[in-house]
Amino acid sequence: MAERMVHLKVRRQDGPTRPDTGRWEEFKVPLLPQMNVISALQQVQLNPVTVEGKRVPPVVWDCSCLEEICGACTMLVNGRVRQACSALVEQIAPNGEVITLERMTKFPLVRDLIVDRERIFDDLKKVRAWVEMDGTHALGPGPRESPEQQQERYALSRCMACGCCLEACPQYNDSTSFVGAAVINQVRYFNMHPTGAMQANGRLDTIMGAGGITDCGKAQNCVQVCPKEIPLLDSLSSMARATTKRLLLGWLLK
Amino acid sequence: MAAKKTVRSEGGAIRRVAVVGGGLAGLTTTIKLCEAGVPVDIFSLVPVRRSHSVCAQGGINASVNTKGEGDSPRVHLEETVYGGDFLANQPPVKGMADAAPGIVYMLDRMGVPFNRTPEGLLDFRLFGGTLFHRTAFAGATTGQQLLYALDEQVRRFETIDVVDEVGMTIAGERMVRKFEMWDFLSMVLDDAGRCVGMVAQDLKSMQIKAFPYDAVCLATGGPGVIFGRSTNSVICTGAAAARAWRQGAIYANGECIQVHPTAIPGADKLRLISESARGEGGRIWVPKDQKDRRAPKQIPEKDRDYFLERQYPGYGNLVPRDIASRAIFQICFHEKRGIYNDKTTKNENEVYLDLTHKSEAFLREKLAGILEIYEKFAGVDPYHNPMKVFPSVHYSMGGLWVDFEKDASGSLKAGSPRNHATNIPGLYAAGEVDYQYHGANRLGANSLLSCIYAGMVSGPAIASYRQSLARSAYDLPTSVFDDAEVRETEDYQRILEQNQGKDGENVYQLHQELAEVMLRDCTIERDNAKLDKVIEKIGEVEERLKKVKVDDPQERANQNAQFVRNFESMVGLARVIAQGARNRDESRGAHYKPGFPKRNDAEWMRTTLARFKGEGQAPEFIRSFDYECAGQSVHVTDEVDVSLVPPRERKYETAGAASATAAKKEQTHG
Numbered sequence: 001m002a003e004r005m006v007h008l009k010v011r012r013q014d015g016p017t018r019p020d021t022g023r024w025e026e027f028k029v030p031l032l033p034q035m036n037v038i039s040a041l042q043q044v045q046l047n048p049v050t051v052e053g054k055r056v057p058p059v060v061w062d063c064s065c066l067e068e069i070c071g072a073c074t075m076l077v078n079g080r081v082r083q084a085c086s087a088l089v090e091q092i093a094p095n096g097e098v099i100t101l102e103r104m105t106k107f108p109l110v111r112d113l114i115v116d117r118e119r120i121f122d123d124l125k126k127v128r129a130w131v132e133m134d135g136t137h138a139l140g141p142g143p144r145e146s147p148e149q150q151q152e153r154y155a156l157s158r159c160m161a162c163g164c165c166l167e168a169c170p171q172y173n174d175s176t177s178f179v180g181a182a183v184i185n186q187v188r189y190f191n192m193h194p195t196g197a198m199q200a201n202g203r204l205d206t207i208m209g210a211g212g213i214t215d216c217g218k219a220q221n222c223v224q225v226c227p228k229e230i231p232l233l234d235s236l237s238s239m240a241r242a243t244t245k246r247l248l249l250g251w252l253l254k
Numbered sequence: 255m256a257a258k259k260t261v262r263s264e265g266g267a268i269r270r271v272a273v274v275g276g277g278l279a280g281l282t283t284t285i286k287l288c289e290a291g292v293p294v295d296i297f298s299l300v301p302v303r304r305s306h307s308v309c310a311q312g313g314i315n316a317s318v319n320t321k322g323e324g325d326s327p328r329v330h331l332e333e334t335v336y337g338g339d340f341l342a343n344q345p346p347v348k349g350m351a352d353a354a355p356g357i358v359y360m361l362d363r364m365g366v367p368f369n370r371t372p373e374g375l376l377d378f379r380l381f382g383g384t385l386f387h388r389t390a391f392a393g394a395t396t397g398q399q400l401l402y403a404l405d406e407q408v409r410r411f412e413t414i415d416v417v418d419e420v421g422m423t424i425a426g427e428r429m430v431r432k433f434e435m436w437d438f439l440s441m442v443l444d445d446a447g448r449c450v451g452m453v454a455q456d457l458k459s460m461q462i463k464a465f466p467y468d469a470v471c472l473a474t475g476g477p478g479v480i481f482g483r484s485t486n487s488v489i490c491t492g493a494a495a496a497r498a499w500r501q502g503a504i505y506a507n508g509e510c511i512q513v514h515p516t517a518i519p520g521a522d523k524l525r526l527i528s529e530s531a532r533g534e535g536g537r538i539w540v541p542k543d544q545k546d547r548r549a550p551k552q553i554p555e556k557d558r559d560y561f562l563e564r565q566y567p568g569y570g571n572l573v574p575r576d577i578a579s580r581a582i583f584q585i586c587f588h589e590k591r592g593i594y595n596d597k598t599t600k601n602e603n604e605v606y607l608d609l610t611h612k613s614e615a616f617l618r619e620k621l622a623g624i625l626e627i628y629e630k631f632a633g634v635d636p637y638h639n640p641m642k643v644f645p646s647v648h649y650s651m652g653g654l655w656v657d658f659e660k661d662a663s664g665s666l667k668a669g670s671p672r673n674h675a676t677n678i679p680g681l682y683a684a685g686e687v688d689y690q691y692h693g694a695n696r697l698g699a700n701s702l703l704s705c706i707y708a709g710m711v712s713g714p715a716i717a718s719y720r721q722s723l724a725r726s727a728y729d730l731p732t733s734v735f736d737d738a739e740v741r742e743t744e745d746y747q748r749i750l751e752q753n754q755g756k757d758g759e760n761v762y763q764l765h766q767e768l769a770e771v772m773l774r775d776c777t778i779e780r781d782n783a784k785l786d787k788v789i790e791k792i793g794e795v796e797e798r799l800k801k802v803k804v805d806d807p808q809e810r811a812n813q814n815a816q817f818v819r820n821f822e823s824m825v826g827l828a829r830v831i832a833q834g835a836r837n838r839d840e841s842r843g844a845h846y847k848p849g850f851p852k853r854n855d856a857e858w859m860r861t862t863l864a865r866f867k868g869e870g871q872a873p874e875f876i877r878s879f880d881y882e883c884a885g886q887s888v889h890v891t892d893e894v895d896v897s898l899v900p901p902r903e904r905k906y907e908t909a910g911a912a913s914a915t916a917a918k919k920e921q922t923h924g
């Protein structure tokens with residue numbers, strides 16, 4: 001029996017200032033058991049030769065954990081934004097269909113499939129996504145919390161800053177400063193924590209102006225692509241309510 | 255001379271310290287340094303929030319004893335050194351066990367969503383090597399949650415300005431600066447052999463740059479990728495540690511590599527199913543009949559062999575990892591009793607890990623994170639079907655040698671500059687990259703703890719070291735740094751240019767070949783004749799490495815060239831591991847030689863200390879050395895400090911055997 005092959009079609013570009021190098025390249029590599037898109041790309045590294053028989057520099061991409069928890073390997077697989085490591089070849093191309101791989105479009109290109117998602121981390125700084133603690137010295141346990149609230153917070157805390165929701169969001173791009181669903185979700189997460197709540201207003205203030213919650217057009221694309229099933233719509237609407245309340249209150253007190 | 259506590263050097267530069275690595279250890283070190291007023295630069299291969307620590311699932315140990323079981327830090331200490339088969343120096347372990355409850359409370363205050371009891375207190379689960387509920391957890395993604403909490407605190411310091419010794423804010427200078435997607439290449443050493451900075455490469459632009467630092471702390475994690483597929487992230491190559499080793503840092507107990515009993519077989523990675531699955535009641539079994547072809551759920555209890563429970567009635571499925579892995583290996587490899595596969599008509603190297611007797615609601619609350627991984631990657635629902643698993647390389651107990659200073663109670667002396675110092679003055683190491691806490695075998699959920707504890711200790715130690723400096727690295731002649739930068743730039747050029755136009759070797763291919771022999775002959779069972787072959791293979795790979803040619807001539811994000819450089823370092827570390835294993839003629843913890851099945855304290859209760867001798871040469875194994883720390887000369891030997899818990903034979907057949915203190919309590923309770 002002929003060896004089964006995986007057929008990859010990869011969008012490449014050498015760097016942000018080199019649009020002239022934009023190109024598609026195709027590779028065929030042997031199918032391995034339980035293969036995912038990353039292991040297919042690893043096979044390309046072993047023998048970086050295109051279907052036309054041309055030897056080329058191996059494709060570069062971002063990955064680390066290989067178990068869909070670090071968020072590094074986000075890319076467009078067959079046009080859909082997702083993690084490449086959990087894209088199993090048997091599932092997305094059961095009959096040897098072509099698998100297309102492209103970089104995310106909302107972040108600056110580094111090279112090939114790698115983009116720079118620093119903006120997410122900068123935005124987390126902007127909204128002060130942390131608990132203000134007095135220090136790491138011994139001050140005893142934290143506040144008690146009900147198991148219900150823990151479960152609710154836990155569901156929000158699993159965001160791996162992968163950027164899928166930002167890629168899918170029509171409001172998120174270079175011409176706006178919208179922080180996006182992932183970051184607004186973090187505001188809710190910290191505002192829910194008993195200690196974090198002590199700075200809740202300060203955090204809300206950071207998402208009340210330009211780039212904040214009112215930039216969301218409620219398209220709901222974000223929640224559909226989130227691999228961690230984070231209740232992003234709840235987070236968006238709950239922060240919309242909280243900011244409206246704060247705005248009204250502030251206005252009344254004037 | 256610069257005043258010792260000054261924030262600025264004589265020349266006016268901000269005196270920073272570098273922390274390489276943004277996993278739990280690196281981030282904790284950073285926070286502690288910031289709290290001590292020391293500005294930090296963090297370097298990491300990936301944005302720190304994506305560091306390998308994010309993978310940890312099961313939890314973090316602390317003897318908080320909220321379940322009224324009589325657990326205590328003393329019992330934690332005893333079980334840890336017993337589990338490690340008496341190869342760990344005990345004072346640091348005592349320091350860690352004593353600090354553990356405070357560490358978990360600190361994380362709790364940072365907002366980690368730890369699971370709770372109905373009363374709203376922290377919940378604790380069972381893990382291997384103990385009979386106490388000692389493991390705090392946040393679902394089954396504890397590492398992710400801890401990493402995020404620390405990352406967030408560090409991000410806070412990215413917004414805080416440096417303040418000088420008289421309280422003046424220095425505008426535009428933040429306490430933390432991050433260099434993410436940068437690769438540590440080497441230390442900058444001054445004439446006296448002190449580490450005064452480092453050279454790193456930006457993995458986007460490939461620019462190479464030398465930086466002065468008053469001290470450098472490596473928190474670069476483990477070396478699992480040397481074995482090819484493992485439970486580790488692809489960035490866990492050990493290359494940073496290997497480079498420090500090549501520059502003179504001593505590497506300790508390299509042969510102590512942990513193989514985790516339960517991982518999902520896969521083409522690119524062996525994904526872990528955490529020990530917490532067994533802590534929450536999971537059972538390991540194979541069919542009694544070797545050729546049983548029924549689906550697992552069709553096999554009744556009486557036809558199943560729960561071999562761990564049978565062999566180790568005291569601890570059952572929660573025996574330490576080395577023991578469980580060997581038992582599975584024995585069943586699959588030697589007895590050919592792995593799960594029978596009708597299609598291949600073979601007994602596969604797989605056993606069942608079964609949770610199906612637990613309710614789905616319970617499993618979702620406690621283990622969803624890991625069961626999700628199984629569902630996603632194996633394509634089978636683990637709530638209703640037993641999982642198929644096999645052992646995988648997981649963790650390195652060995653690592654860069656680091657020092658400690660004892661206090662009167664036999665614990666670590668707080669703030670001593672010797673704690674976590676390597677033998678290179680100014681170079682510290684913390685986290686999986688150090689060798690300090692786990693002896694010859696690590697207990698589950700002790701690593702997240704040791705990483706954070708190492709950071710808690712390293713931060714103050716580095717701050718003391720920095721104060722002891724008569725002269726800041728920032729006041730050295732710039733030529734020291736320029737030379738280092740030129741050296742690394744030339745070396746990178748060599749990699750790009752060598753063997754071009756020839757038929758050269760492919761580095762990924764070489765890696766596969768090396769990994770295969772390391773995995774086969776240098777993990778669960780070790781045999782001297784086979785290890786000789788492994789070492790021979792390493793020599794061969796080293797030779798062929800000279801013929802490697804990169805396929806990528808590009809100036810940006812050149813992962814191909816970067817991997818060549820990594821691999822050149824990894825091969826050196828492979829030698830340390832394999833040669834260390836060859837030398838240690840006994841069985842202790844994870845290091846098991848059927849030819850020498852007993853532990854031999856008289857000859858081998860000592861630390862393996864490996865020193866670099868030269869390219870392509872066998873490492874030198876030494877019994878003692880001297881080094882200098884903060885102006886003090888320290889004599890070090892390979893003797894293990896067993897001052898707190900006297901060594902005894904390690905056995906898990908009877909309950910409570912791992913801790914004499916716990917066993918005594920058991921008796922008085924009747």
Ligand SMILES: Cc1cc2nc3c(=O)[nH]c(=O)nc-3n(C[C@H](O)[C@H](O)[C@H](O)COP(=O)(O)OP(=O)(O)OC[C@H]3O[C@@H](n4cnc5c(N)ncnc54)[C@H](O)[C@@H]3O)c2cc1C
Nearest residue numbers: 275276277278279299307312313438475685686699701702
């Ligand atoms: C799947 C899995 C599950 C686990 N579960 C548990 C558990 O439940 N409980 C437990 O206690 N332990 C667990 N462990 C072990 C534990 O996760 C690790 O030992 C621990 O996270 C290591 O942390 P670290 O801070 O030392 O390093 P890491 O988290 O590995 O971080 C290393 C850092 O160094 C950086 N780095 C590395 N090399 C370089 C370089 N050359 N230049 C610049 N930066 C570099 C990386 O970018 C990264 O930021 C688990 C391990 C695995 C693999």
Ligand code: SF4
Nearest residue numbers: 169216217219220222
């Ligand atoms: S709901 Fe808001 S955040 Fe989500 S995709 Fe739409 S515009 Fe973007």
Ligand code: SF4
Nearest residue numbers: 159160162163165226
């Ligand atoms: S919210 Fe979901 S999609 Fe968005 S970054 Fe987080 S994990 Fe990714």
Ligand code: FES
Nearest residue numbers: 064066068071085
């Ligand atoms: S590599 Fe971490 S999410 Fe895919």
